[in-house]
Amino acid sequence: MSEARAGMLLVATPALLDPNFADTVVLLLDVDENGALGVVLNRPSGVPVAEVLADWGDVVAEPEVLFHGGPVSTEGALAVALLRADDDVPVGFRAVDGAEGRLGLVDLDTPVELVDGSLDGLRIFAGYAGWGAEQLEGEIEEGSWYVVPALAPDVFRCDPTDLWRDVLRRQPGELAWNSTRPVDPDLN
Template sequence: MIMQRLRSDGPACDRHTTRAPIGQTGEVPHEDSPTLGTKGSLLVAVPLLEEPTFHRTVIYMLQHTDEGALGLVINRPTTQEHVPGLDPWMHELSYPPVVFSGGPVQDNTLIALAALALDVEAEGFSSLGNGLGTVDLSLLPDELAEGLQQLRVFRGYSGWGPGQLDNELDEGSWIVLAGGAADVFSTEPEGLWRAVLRRAGGRIALLADAPGELGWN
């Protein structure tokens, strides 16, 4: 997985990849660690989860191992339309063409999530499977242009230490649902939380219209 860290003295990109910590102390899970159940899935906050950071969020999970977990909130667009030094990439953004808030961890870090044609291999593209992957923003988009279908840039990410996400799942704070590029690059991200719950059908679909104080019983 590829991350870019912004300079501490301004928003310009530092032009090198880095591994950022989960939470405050942990490392990003190693990519060769045994994968647990949520990678490539959507983590959907239940209505009872009223903490502002994650209230009614939909998170696309990039990694989940016994060392921790990492994902990107995909339904919180910001108003930021420009990142100095990244103009070529900003012109490639999918609608809405703004930076998204990926989570509360390391908001000086950018992660670019892209969808490429399944049969395309490109320098600077780290595959996550199913045609999705992270992109090295220190390169130029021309190097991916033929295969680049969708692009979203996230500032910050959501991270959990060893066992933390598993505990939250056991507590019922999240619902794990199938998801993919159509969700990551939704043109209506503000309505995505309700949309994915309704799509699930059954009892889960009822939560889409639940008031925030209603529990998951």
């Protein structure tokens, strides 16, 4: 299993019972000695982006809804984007350290016209997941999270329903077996 660092995925293990994170996949955006910050990739809301951030409604990837990024600062928003391979870095874009260079954050105060056309994908998250210093490391050690490499398509799936299983399924060895666990283990 890999070390938790920006650009990696946290995949909730069956041992993680917190309803905020059960069966989630979290993209880590920042990890340092002070803690970690990420967004939950597989919790779309029913709220269209255009209703909350009208200018960004036509730029976001399908489905064009806000995603529940996590339980912290749910009144705020983070935008994760994927740059087109041949484009220069637009104003307002900051690459996520450790991720492939094209994946990063977009400042939502940036005028849309400065980034529109330079992105292969954009997703907006209401809130985020956060951990204090050494908290995430403790949760990983206790078996609450698998830490695995991220792929850009994980962030921008049209239907994230099976993301948890698909991410586990592509992992090597015994970790892939976890993708077949039933939702209710008592039915096994």
